[in-house]
Amino acid sequence: MKILVLNAGSSSQKSCLYEIQPHTDLSTPLEPLWEASIDWTVNDEYGLLKVFANDQKRKIDLPLENKGDGILIMLETITHGHTKVLSSLEEIDIIGHRIVHGGRNYSQSCIITPEVEQAIQDLIPLAPNHHPAHLEGIRAIARTLPHTPQVAVFDTAFHSKIPPEAKVYPIPYEWYEKGIQRYGFHGISHEYVSQRAGKILGKPLEDLKIISCHLGNGSSITAIKNGHSIDTSMGFTPLEGLMMGTRCGSIDPAILLHLMDEYGYDKEQLNHLLNKESGLLGVSQVSADVRSIISAIANGNHQAQLALDIFVHRVKSVIGSMIPSLGGLDVLVFTAGIGENSPLVREQVCAGFSFLNLQLDLEHNNLKCLDQNIARPDSSVDVVVVKTQEDWAIALQTLPFCS
Ligand code: ADP
Numbered sequence: 001m002k003i004l005v006l007n008a009g010s011s012s013q014k015s016c017l018y019e020i021q022p023h024t025d026l027s028t029p030l031e032p033l034w035e036a037s038i039d040w041t042v043n044d045e046y047g048l049l050k051v052f053a054n055d056q057k058r059k060i061d062l063p064l065e066n067k068g069d070g071i072l073i074m075l076e077t078i079t080h081g082h083t084k085v086l087s088s089l090e091e092i093d094i095i096g097h098r099i100v101h102g103g104r105n106y107s108q109s110c111i112i113t114p115e116v117e118q119a120i121q122d123l124i125p126l127a128p129n130h131h132p133a134h135l136e137g138i139r140a141i142a143r144t145l146p147h148t149p150q151v152a153v154f155d156t157a158f159h160s161k162i163p164p165e166a167k168v169y170p171i172p173y174e175w176y177e178k179g180i181q182r183y184g185f186h187g188i189s190h191e192y193v194s195q196r197a198g199k200i201l202g203k204p205l206e207d208l209k210i211i212s213c214h215l216g217n218g219s220s221i222t223a224i225k226n227g228h229s230i231d232t233s234m235g236f237t238p239l240e241g242l243m244m245g246t247r248c249g250s251i252d253p254a255i256l257l258h259l260m261d262e263y264g265y266d267k268e269q270l271n272h273l274l275n276k277e278s279g280l281l282g283v284s285q286v287s288a289d290v291r292s293i294i295s296a297i298a299n300g301n302h303q304a305q306l307a308l309d310i311f312v313h314r315v316k317s318v319i320g321s322m323i324p325s326l327g328g329l330d331v332l333v334f335t336a337g338i339g340e341n342s343p344l345v346r347e348q349v350c351a352g353f354s355f356l357n358l359q360l361d362l363e364h365n366n367l368k369c370l371d372q373n374i375a376r377p378d379s380s381v382d383v384v385v386v387k388t389q390e391d392w393a394i395a396l397q398t399l400p401f402c403s
Pocket residue numbers: 215216217218219245288289290291336337338341342
């Protein structure tokens with residue numbers, strides 16, 4: 001079975017090709033046969049396509065004026081040149097797409113029919129940066145491989161059953177009726193890493209109270225009980241919740257009114273301020289990247305120190321706020337760029353929960369610890385670092401639709 005995964009972002013396109021045999025052990029992620037990514041932000045004229053397959057790397061400049069052809073040029077590298085792994089694209093059995101927003105109606109993955117494509121189109125106002133790119137991918141594939149099924153895997157789906165008290169905002173109820181509610185994001189990652197943590201610990205998911213911390217450039221935390229999301233920190237949009245690389249996370253909404261009244265900010269300026277100029281970058285004035293912030297701290301930069309302190313404080317606050325709804329905590333999961341790679345952040349976050357007898361093995365935390373439990377044996381809470389593998393998770397969710 002050959003599964004192509006497309007993961008389109010606002011300024012990038014990632015793709016992987018997996019080959020799954022009937023006897024393949026699906027509990028451990030497979031290496032893709034072929035993988036590629038397009039970054040459209042390299043410069044004003046070109047995007048950069050990077051391909052990796054057969055132990056070979058290829059880099060191709062893609063003129064921005066032909067952005068629409070990017071996916072097709074990317075797919076061509078599957079069947080041509082030294083990254084060739086298939087004779088024909090027709091050998092692909094099915095395609096899985098990461099779709100950022102499923103709205104209220106899509107609580108699980110499904111085959112992309114004209115109706116589903118229309119729903120993705122209708123949800124553009126809720127995901128204006130992503131859904132046009134998703135549609136571009138779906139349509140490019142439909143033109144190239146009209147008979148190959150395509151599956152939508154929604155990033156909101158995992159959160160679709162969070163209870164009303166966590167989902168409904170305390171604003172007039174008519175706005176909930178019009179669709180303003182907490183949707184939550186990073187669902188593919190949270191679901192995958194929680195399942196993987198259960199496997200790593202050898203414990204059934206049904207028995208576990210898990211808090212999953214997806215800490216990357218975008219960050220969110222989810223509370224998972226019996227394998228289901230019961231609360232999550234991102235909300236109506238991915239702006240709510242934690243402090244992020246350049247996003248502010250939750251702030252007093254009256255700050256926006258103040259900026260409009262007193263400083264004449266308009267919608268575009270606010271959007272830019274909250275999404276691009278805030279977070280770790282905004283406070284530190286150094287970088288959105290934790291690595292640069294840690295280097296700046298070592299050089300005595302106080303704003304960098306403050307940025308990291310706020311980040312950790314907010315992660316601890318959100319974790320703490322979810323424990324009562326879970327009724328306890330069995331497993332804390334760290335994943336994504338910061339969660340997987342920053343022992344310092346993990347140590348500082350975990351230190352806040354020593355009152356629960358969460359005991360981190362500090363030595364293990366500083367070693368290579370991907371897909372391992374880094375809590376001490378006497379800890380009441382397990383702490384698992386899991387490599388998030390969204391593309392593999394999408395392939396797994398696509399697999400049941402293969403006929
Ligand atoms: P996204 O997918 O949301 O763009 P990632 O999950 O790839 O983000 O995370 C990227 C972030 O991870 C970087 O901006 C950086 O802050 C952090 N990161 C990556 N490597 C390290 C590291 N070795 N130490 C600390 N932080 C790291």
